[in-house]
Amino acid sequence: MIFDHAGRVVGQHQVEHRQFLPQAGWVEHDASEIWERTQEVIVAALKQADILGSDLVAIGITNQRETTVAWDITTGQPLSHAIVWQDVRTSEFLATLSEDVQKTIRFKTGLTIAPYFSGSKINWLLENVPETRSANARFGTIDSWLLWNLSGGVRGGVHATDVTNASRTLLMDLETLQWDDELLRIFGVTKDSLPIIKSSSTVYAHTDPHGAFGSAIPIAGIVGDQQAAMVGQVCFERGESKTTYGTGNFALLNTGTEIVRSTHGLLTTVCFKFGEEPAKYALEGSVAVTGSAIQWLRDQLGIISSAAETENLASSVLDTAGVYFVPAFSGLFAPYWRSDARGVIVGLTRAANKAHLVRAALEAICYQTREVMDAMVADSGLPMSEMRVDGGITANSLCMQMQADIMGVEISKPLIAETTALGAAYAAGLAVGFWTSTEELRKQWQESRRWKPTSTVEARKSGYSRWKKAVERSLNWVD
Secondary structure (H helix, E strand, C coil), X not given: CEECCCCCEEECCCCCCCCECCCCCCCEECXXXXXXXXXXXXXXXXXXXXXXXXXXXXXXXXXXXXXXXXXXXXXCCECCCEECCCCCCCHHHHHCCCHHHHHHHHHHHCCCCCCCCXXXXXXXXXXXXXXXXXXXXXXXXXXXXXXXXXXXXXXXXCCEEEHHHHCCCCCEECCCXXXXXXXXXXXXXXXXXXCEXXXXXXXXXXXXXXXXXXXXXXXXXXXXXXXXXXXXXXXXXXXXXXXXXXCCEEEEEEEECCCCCCCCCCEEEEEECECCCCCEEEEEEEECCCHHHHHHXXXXXXXXXXXXXXXXXXXXCCCCCXXXXXXXECXXXXXXXXXXXXXXXXXXXXXXXXXXXXXHHHHHHHHHHHHHXXXXXXXXXXXXXXXXXXXXXXXXXXXXXXXXXHHCCXXXXXXXXXXXXXXXXXXXXXXXXXXXXXXXXXXXXXXXXXXXXXXXXXXXXXXXXXXXXXXXXXXXCCC
16 A cells, blocks of 8 residues: 555555465465565556655555564575464463463563464474574564565565564563563574564665665565554554454554553553654454454355445344354454364354344454453553544444444544554654654544444343353363
8 A cells, every 4th residue: 555645545456365274273374475465566556556666755564463484594485384373273382381481471571372472383383394493594474574575585685573563472571672582492482583673663674676666665664463553543642542353353552651461361562662762552452353254254154255245234134133153263362362262153043044144243243342342441441432443344334333332432433444554654654754743643634434322231231241151152162
């Protein structure tokens, strides 16, 4: 996506890449394919905007944070498929860590012990892919892989990441913002194989002039996707929050320069760090399956042919006819952190049809989001009067109305829904002076739509308690 000074989109292009599901609980991507697709969308977006690469002042990168790549810096080739954030193959390894070790990890990183994060994925690669133990092997999240390739790859590519991505590895100390020797030892990872950690808004490198941009442009922003959405939603101050609806759902609450340690199943993470300014922190609640539940209805069950159909189909019935769908395909994330959970559909009667199931899938998105936001209010003591939203599912007006009704708060959507890409652009633009301050960015934010709750307190209460009952049914499925 290409943005102008007013934050308007002037060019964009997108291409899907493949998901690999080699066995139950495993999710993989082909890093080479991601790099090829990246080059394709760069060329197509420039063409659509009718500009040259040299017309760009800076480039920002945002990415699905915990997805982990290993590659060889002499050949430039990945050493295996990338292990995706949703992958749960490392559950057994994590279960072998002693309570003391787990405590250390939780305190230093602000994260919970879950296969979601990169540290155990790197450990798995080191144990199972001999090539990753070579001195030429490098590890990183997708941002590092793209930065390395964009800045020249085997011809001197830069191996770096930013604090937001590093904070999701189980290897970085939240207080020092550096790789931690004790954590590296626990996961068997060497510091030399990891990227250098930098601010989210700084010049990391310049693009290879022989590459897709055809010019040397500063790569000046890297922000993990959820933190990038916080920046795009201009949630720069303590107490501001947003929820991004994507493959999964992610809610963040800015806690300023304070590291708030959660007692309600949330994660403590770096929100962003601009240049030399102190880092800002956040509480985060992650829901593993939201948009991907809609993909599942489309690709695995075949009951819809496109995500856009869900609104009409779900609107054709007044309610779910008592059907509840808990899409715990690879366990539950916040606030449960239960990798033994699996997906369930409960409350089925002979009267239930596909419209009820689709509506139940939309409700599941909303209920999971409510659970996370309730935990945030409990942890922070900050009341919630409205929630800013972004991401693909916000195009579904019925789902957003259901969200307002289930939570009992107003839902606000910005004019530019793709705030993740916008946030990466903002971080890059701030680093090179294209925008002078966060205050300037704040003035650009505009609302496109607002949903107000229409439900009664009783309806909210009874629906939520049945949802909780359905969640109970999904637990203890894997021994």
